[in-house]
Amino acid sequence: MTEMRQNTKKLFIKTYGCQMNVYDSDRMADALAPHGYEPTADIAMADLVLLNTCHIREKASEKVFSELGRLKELQSERRAGGADLMIGVAGCVAQAEGEEIARRAPVVDMVFGPQAYHKLPDMLAKAEAQRHMHPSLKRAVIDTDFPEEDKFDHLPAAKKEVTIRRGLTAFLTVQEGCDKFCSFCVVPYTRGAEVSRPVRQVLAEARGLVEGGVKEITLLGQNVNAYHGVDEAGRTVGLGELAYLLAGIEGLERLRYTTSHPRDMDDALIEAHRDLDILMPYLHLPVQSGSDRILKAMNRRHTGAEYLKVIERIKAARPDMALSGDFIVGFPGETDQDFEDTLKIIADVGYASAYSFKYSTRPGTPGANLGDQVAEEVKSERLWRLQDLVNAQTTAFHASCVGKTLPVLIERPGRMAGQVGGRSPYLQAVHLDGSTDLIGAIHQVEIIGTSTNSLVGRLKVAVAA
Numbered sequence: 001m002t003e004m005r006q007n008t009k010k011l012f013i014k015t016y017g018c019q020m021n022v023y024d025s026d027r028m029a030d031a032l033a034p035h036g037y038e039p040t041a042d043i044a045m046a047d048l049v050l051l052n053t054c055h056i057r058e059k060a061s062e063k064v065f066s067e068l069g070r071l072k073e074l075q076s077e078r079r080a081g082g083a084d085l086m087i088g089v090a091g092c093v094a095q096a097e098g099e100e101i102a103r104r105a106p107v108v109d110m111v112f113g114p115q116a117y118h119k120l121p122d123m124l125a126k127a128e129a130q131r132h133m134h135p136s137l138k139r140a141v142i143d144t145d146f147p148e149e150d151k152f153d154h155l156p157a158a159k160k161e162v163t164i165r166r167g168l169t170a171f172l173t174v175q176e177g178c179d180k181f182c183s184f185c186v187v188p189y190t191r192g193a194e195v196s197r198p199v200r201q202v203l204a205e206a207r208g209l210v211e212g213g214v215k216e217i218t219l220l221g222q223n224v225n226a227y228h229g230v231d232e233a234g235r236t237v238g239l240g241e242l243a244y245l246l247a248g249i250e251g252l253e254r255l256r257y258t259t260s261h262p263r264d265m266d267d268a269l270i271e272a273h274r275d276l277d278i279l280m281p282y283l284h285l286p287v288q289s290g291s292d293r294i295l296k297a298m299n300r301r302h303t304g305a306e307y308l309k310v311i312e313r314i315k316a317a318r319p320d321m322a323l324s325g326d327f328i329v330g331f332p333g334e335t336d337q338d339f340e341d342t343l344k345i346i347a348d349v350g351y352a353s354a355y356s357f358k359y360s361t362r363p364g365t366p367g368a369n370l371g372d373q374v375a376e377e378v379k380s381e382r383l384w385r386l387q388d389l390v391n392a393q394t395t396a397f398h399a400s401c402v403g404k405t406l407p408v409l410i411e412r413p414g415r416m417a418g419q420v421g422g423r424s425p426y427l428q429a430v431h432l433d434g435s436t437d438l439i440g441a442i443h444q445v446e447i448i449g450t451s452t453n454s455l456v457g458r459l460k461v462a463v464a465a
């Protein structure tokens with residue numbers, strides 16, 4: 001790719017939704033860097049604003065249109081001052097609604113889905129050419145194709161200094177899309193069929209991150225434990241085997257992955273949890289509901305008992321495994337008894353944390369055609385009850401850590417002078433007194449207390465990184 005560094009332009013990316021979007025936003029910034037775009041944290045300074053959108057629930061989608069209203073005003077101000085502002089909509093709303101966005105919001109210059117990110121510089125050139133057209137002829141550049149080529153073969157890696165600036169922990173997408181078709185979920189439509197990146201590509205990106213100072217990598221995928229990348233010998237490698245290969249990278253200290261489907265927790269992955277210290281004992285394993293009737297209607301293809309059995313197998317391999325989950329309340333037809341079954345499974349598992357949502361009808365999903373919708377007040381009441389239970393479990397989990405010594409990856413200065421902050425193996429924020437020299441390595445920290453959402457620690461023994 002040719003460097004075109006005539007004059008630096010400012011790029012502002014606003015990211016909505018999941019960690020995959022966070023990763024994608026960085027990759028978009030990397031793709032635009034050789035074309036003279038530098039990130040800015042101040043939207044008022046931007047020459048190009050990209051909204052990286054989320055379609056998972058109705059509320060998430062609506063945010064895009066209100067943000068576009070604000071951007072229209074910003075664009076008018078910029079133009080009044082003789083400057084300009086380009087606007088692009090990326091992500092899953094762009095993928096799902098394409099033309100509709102351009103129609104509803106003519107202020108938008110580009111609309112493109114997650115599989116088109118490698119084409120961003122080309123799209124930008126086309127959109128810039130459109131700027132000089134008469135407004136009546138101007139058309140947004142739209143790309144919502146699922147192309148044949150692998151975008152990752154064309155997306156440039158981050159420069160080393162950029163990786164260093166991004167910090168000690170990094171996301172790495174290894175798998176995209178989903179073939180599970182849970183009846184409430186838009187992902188199989190917005191992100192498409194399940195695709196895994198080849199092993200060589202994943203290892204090369206991981207090595208690049210570690211060379212840039214990254215100590216902890218979180219492997220991402222909509223259904224990450226369905227990973228089935230091909231290796232150099234043409235063999236299919238699962239997530240468990242991939243974890244062993246990544247564990248061989250010198251300097252990489254922690255490995256996580258998210259999000260997983262219970263049906264894809266295979267023996268090889270569970271064995272990796274038994275064998276590899278690098279694999280953190282904290283697993284996001286959504287069950288969505290505890291009622292077998294609702295799980296069937298959701299097309300989850302497992303029962304509550306099967307989910308508990310998977311957890312039993314994982315805990316047999318790694319007894320200190322902590323769990324987090326996702327729950328949906330108010331799926332069509334959910335009765336009081338179904339909801340009680342959800343509370344029961346939460347009580348049985350004992351989560352370290354959990355995310356919970358009111359069911360949101362998504363156009364185009366099978367769930368959208370179901371009758372027997374649950375009233376909004378009932379959904380709200382169920383959500384409060386569920387969140388009360390989960391909050392109590394999180395508090396209990398934090399409290400159970402007091403008195404233990406945990407390895408903490410110290411990442412940043414603390415809020416108070418003389419303090420530093422980091423993360424425990426269970427992703428809890430930990431604060432402790434200590435010098436900023438501790439930043440960048442894992443240190444043994446005795447947990448001496450808890451505060452609302454974090455742990456308070458005391459440095460024990462420094463372990464060389």
Ligand code: 5AD
Nearest residue numbers: 184185286326327328357358359360
């Ligand atoms: N309504 C509510 N929550 C949903 N999720 C996915 N689709 C919907 C929907 N239509 C939740 C699930 C999933 C998480 C990412 O978002 O719990 O695991």
Ligand code: SF4
Nearest residue numbers: 178180181182185187
């Ligand atoms: Fe959506 Fe996850 Fe179900 Fe796939 S497994 S359809 S991403 S909820």
